[in-house]
Amino acid sequence: MPIGNLTSQIFSNIYMNEFDQFIKHKLKIKHYARYTDDFIIISADKEYLKNLIPLIQNFLRTELHLELHPKKVHVTRHNRGIDFLGYVILPEHIELRTKTKRKIPKKIKKAVSLYKNGKINELALHSSLQSYLGVLSHSNAYKLSQEIQNKFWFWLKE
Known part of the structure; x- marks a missing residue:
């Protein structure tokens, strides 16, 4: 499963x-x-x-x-960061793991493709986008979040 x-x-x-x-x-x-x-x-x-x-x-x-x-x-020492659940938790802030930063835009683009091909509906697409934006909101990834939201509309129009 x-x-x-x-x-x-x-x-x-x-x-x-x-x-x-x-x-x-x-x-x-x-x-x-x-x-x-x-x-x-x-x-x-x-x-x-x-x-x-x-x-x-x-x-x-x-x-x-x-x-x-x-x-x-x-x-390991905590000041080097704790790699946990897609994040690197540091004493002063939380960063998104580099691998996660690369994966999220690809996954959203795939969801857009599925939507455009009729494999998922608008609600599923919106839920997917909001879920990934939620992941980003727990870290210092504001810039990436904005980029993805802008690209999302571009991908929909492609």
Whole structure:
């Protein structure tokens, strides 16, 4: 089932609830956030974070039959930014991940193409545009948001 599907997100939250309880009640982690299968843990103690990794790996493997992706586990200083859910969260502001900046205009242009070919209706096109503009609104991407809105009308007229 695609992870973007609303029911997938609901099932993920139900399935991962055990993990949330483990993090909160067994490990007593205070600074934790999760969306579907992505999560972050924040602490000033680097060794503490390193020591959590095998505990989390073991729980996920034995209880939920899941594995941590080895390339996606990072212990880093927060001032370098936390890469999470398409954003880079820095102490003073939130930036859109470079890959996300490239993807959003392409996805909107594809939605316009689907609309022009009769594959989606006007409401679906409008919802798609508003959804992506909402993603941009949570970061310092005002300029990109304006560019996309201007291009949107151009793409519709092409």
